[in-house]
Amino acid sequence: MPATARELHVMTFSPMELLAGSSEPVLLIGGRAAATPLRDTDRVTADVVDYFERYVAPCYGLPVEQLREDLVQLIHSCLVLVTDMLDHGAVPATSELGAIRAAATRWAGDGVPLTAIVRACHEGARIAFGMVTAPAKKDDVEQLRVAGELMLELMNAIIAGASEAYVTEQLLVTERYQSATEGVASALLGYRGHPVSARRVGVAIADSYEVVALTIPEHPDERDAELDSDMAARRKLRRLRSEIAAVFGPRALALLGPEGGTLLIALGAAAEATVCVETLALLSEAAQVPLTATVVISDTDQIPESADQVHELLTLVRSGRRPPGLYRMRDLDIEYQLTRSRLATRRIAAVLDPLHQHPELLETVRSYLASDMNRQRTASRLYIHPNTVDHRLRRVARLTGIELTTSAGIWRASVALLAYDHLDKATPGADDQAAN
Template structure:
């Protein structure tokens, strides 16, 4: 009587013959299985014919050999026996085949092989059928664990390589050196222009109450944000981020409304409200732009601004009041439409100097008050800032100071 458990040294018999007999013509069986995969396993049917005849065929032959060994000798596969299963799965991971494709082929192949082995069984072979079932489940477990583990490990390695290449690309773009070479290595085609964002990510509330796990919680927050960013931006965003924030590069010239929506979306994924500052530049201007947006970001924090998206137009006045530089130039340009009308600039300066008193302004300039009103209205038309309204006056005042500084301190 045969020992029906798949133990070492035992052989399972069906109808008086080795249960493995239907599998012995391994090549023919493998060819039939591969055709079955192509006809019935939809993702597999979409694979190139050459791929079916190589990787899938090789893997099928290996698995059949493992099944024969278990049926004849009752010996479960060793790590060495499963090496080709792991190698095939790793290759598929690197080539971008989905894991469910790998598992469906393995599971379907083992199920079909089990049916083939049991096809000649008689009623009195029930114990043998149970033993065959146990062997097939054991084989399925072994190859599934080997394939899945190898696939995940290889996928992690691929993602790590891609992440490393992406980080190198962002570093190159931010430094202005060898960006083209880094882009080739990352498999990314550089855009002509980018929106550069400085991003601030506040601590999640749970970070404050999980002292020992604070770093873990912070990484989880960042991971959720990065996953949502990749999905929302279609994988096009380049980033250099830590749990506290960093720099985002968005190719092209996305609209402000879209960027606000993006911030809301990734902030919701991270569970925190985000603050970002942005500017649009050509690719070769990214290093200077990155410095500028992070200066703006620091200013937004100093001013205690609400979370949201800020551009130079939003913070130019505050930027100018705290430091010389691009903000001052930006404000000074506000008055460029008045360059051919010096009387308008003079009227502004006198009017502001007299605390916005029309009568005193008119008297100082020997004008009629209607003329003062006309000139102020003309300033509003040319600059888009109405000096008779608080919001417009604030920018006009700052622009006058910036214009004066640009003349007096051109190199600063």
């Protein structure tokens, strides 16, 4: 019975599969073992290294003399793999790529670009393949095809192994640096630091800093039931940290979690990036969520006190239900002064006490002020008729004595609402400064 198409496919083997496992050189080109031109690995290595020094290294600005030893080992390892592969018709196993992975790891630590490592491997393979195929004759077509397949498979394995080792080392370096800089930031925030510990990780302590409190809201992916919320939060934070490094460079020290934290941005030359509306927009875009930040400028020895202040300002932003964005002391000076005495704040907010039993009236006051005292917009926000707004404002006036049709009444209501919101958001059990 003739074989079906499926059976023919199953019974078909590639030349690589037929050659694999042989103990003798099974790939012949030009009447001899294909790997013959590569057996003098020292000479071929020297030729490849010379080519790399002349034509590749200048493209990357690499210090060839410092990298020569590693480069020789890398090229030599690649040639040994190629020779063994051509002799036995089998692509090396991952376990045989140790020397290449080690070189990639060292170069990652030295800051050599990954593209330079891949290029070095590629050039070595290209030159070796040229030497292998040079003596080919017209009846070597099938052998050349097999050699080409083997070389492609080997390059895939080498590049994958080198890239994985390189990226792994880069992540470790990044984690170590991040941990070290977080230690410096923690020391400065607690004023327990010493310049020596900072120098060990390449961080120069500045005379003054922008101290930033940052709130990072949830990314939509963190609320998606079909996704891993922890992974989404880590990705958000990783994007943000990357952008902070891109915008501020080594001047930035960060203590951040998925919900926010503290940034210290060293101040120096006037041309250097500072925390402003534009830079916060870049960070928000990278994190893919709207950030809220408060910032003050501080001398280094005052950083702990300044950090407490910016986080207090951030609390005021949240309690005042302000939109995301950048806030400085001048934007929150009234709210800040209100919080200096909890007892005074309570007294100011007390004017709204009669509205506790009428939440719709309190919400009307809030919406009216947020709408710039426009009854039409207020009605639209509350989904009620403008006449209902007027009626509610008259009830507010009767209960509290605040006439929201006058400038004095508007000012009194605004301050009272700020105090009310602050007390509503304040942590239970907070110290009453005025009572002490």
